Amino acid sequence: MHDEAQYLDKGLAKTAFAFRSPVAISSVVSGGEAAQLGLQPGDGIAAVDGVDVTGPIAVKKGRATARVEKIQTLLADAFAKSGSAVVSMKTAAGPKDVKLQPPAVCASVFWVDAKTKLDAGADGTSVRVTEGMMAFAAVDDAELAAVVAHEMAHNLLRHRDRLAATGRAKKQVLATEIEADRLSVWLMQNAGYDPAAALRFIERFGRKTGLGIFSDATHLRWGNRQMLMQAEIDGMTQVDARNGLRSPPLLNPSN
Ligand SMILES: [Zn+2]
Numbered sequence: 651m652h653d654e655a656q657y658l659d660k661g662l663a664k665t666a667f668a669f670r671s672p673v674a675i676s677s678v679v680s681g682g683e684a685a686q687l688g689l690q691p692g693d694g695i696a697a698v699d700g701v702d703v704t705g706p707i708a709v710k711k712g713r714a715t716a717r718v719e720k721i722q723t724l725l726a727d728a729f730a731k732s733g734s735a736v737v738s739m740k741t742a743a744g745p746k747d748v749k750l751q752p753p754a755v756c757a758s759v760f761w762v763d764a765k766t767k768l769d770a771g772a773d774g775t776s777v778r779v780t781e782g783m784m785a786f787a788a789v790d791d792a793e794l795a796a797v798v799a800h801e802m803a804h805n806l807l808r809h810r811d812r813l814a815a816t817g818r819a820k821k822q823v824l825a826t827e828i829e830a831d832r833l834s835v836w837l838m839q840n841a842g843y844d845p846a847a848a849l850r851f852i853e854r855f856g857r858k859t860g861l862g863i864f865s866d867a868t869h870l871r872w873g874n875r876q877m878l879m880q881a882e883i884d885g886m887t888q889v890d891a892r893n894g895l896r897s898p899p900l901l902n903p904s905n
Contacts, residue, residue, distance in 0.1 A: 652676040656714040668692025671704050674718045687748045694740035698724040714764055758805045770797050774803035792847030795838055803833035831875055832882045836898035847882050849876045850852050852879040
């Protein structure tokens with residue numbers, strides 16, 4: 651899903667992506683549930699279980715993704731409650747109600763924040779990458795995977811909950827950053843990316859920014875992050891793969 655509000659030039663976005671409602675399907679996974687229901691990119695989402703989602707959303711006003719987030723929350727709540735939701739769509743052929751009964755998938759959602767700043771973040775359930783970061787990482791898909799893997803690791807390790815319990819002292823935040831770096835290379839390896847791309851990314855990023863979120867006392871300097879991740883990669887190659895996957899000790903402390 652995407653919202654026309656996420657684009658600086660709404661007219662151009664509507665021309666390029668159809669947008670039959672302010673929030674529309676941006677792409678459909680082939681063979682997935684939406685594809686089987688005949689849904690297509692551009693089809694608009696008008697309501698979820700009768701709740702209209704085409705107007706401005708009062709909460710998080712001014713945030714371009716507010717409506718998308720509202721829809722995601724409505725869907726997640728409906729799936730948790732009954733396993734399904736009726737979504738009112740606006741398709742090329744007219745209005746259409748579809749009943750969604752999705753299988754369990756990845757616990758994180760991923761979205762692009764239309765900002766030029768080089769930034770990424772994780773809030774426990776979603777992974778956010780800015781447009782600026784997407785462009786910076788675009789030299790190599792594996793470098794973008796490194797950014798996403800680091801943020802996904804924060805969610806998998808429930809760092810937000812942990813910091814809420816321990817407080818966000820620099821030492822505590824640094825510990826979560828080190829864990830996210832360590833787990834990220836396992837996630838990359840298991841997803842078929844070269845984990846060494848994380849080292850290349852962090853060097854380019856460190857040289858480019860010098861200052862900023864990744865270089866204050868809550869984050870190691872890029873050279874130290876490289877050493878940390880290289881050590882993790884070296885250790886990972888000693889672990890036997892099962893069905894092509896290596897089980898990260900950080901996610902399975904008992905193993
Ligand atoms: Zn981090």
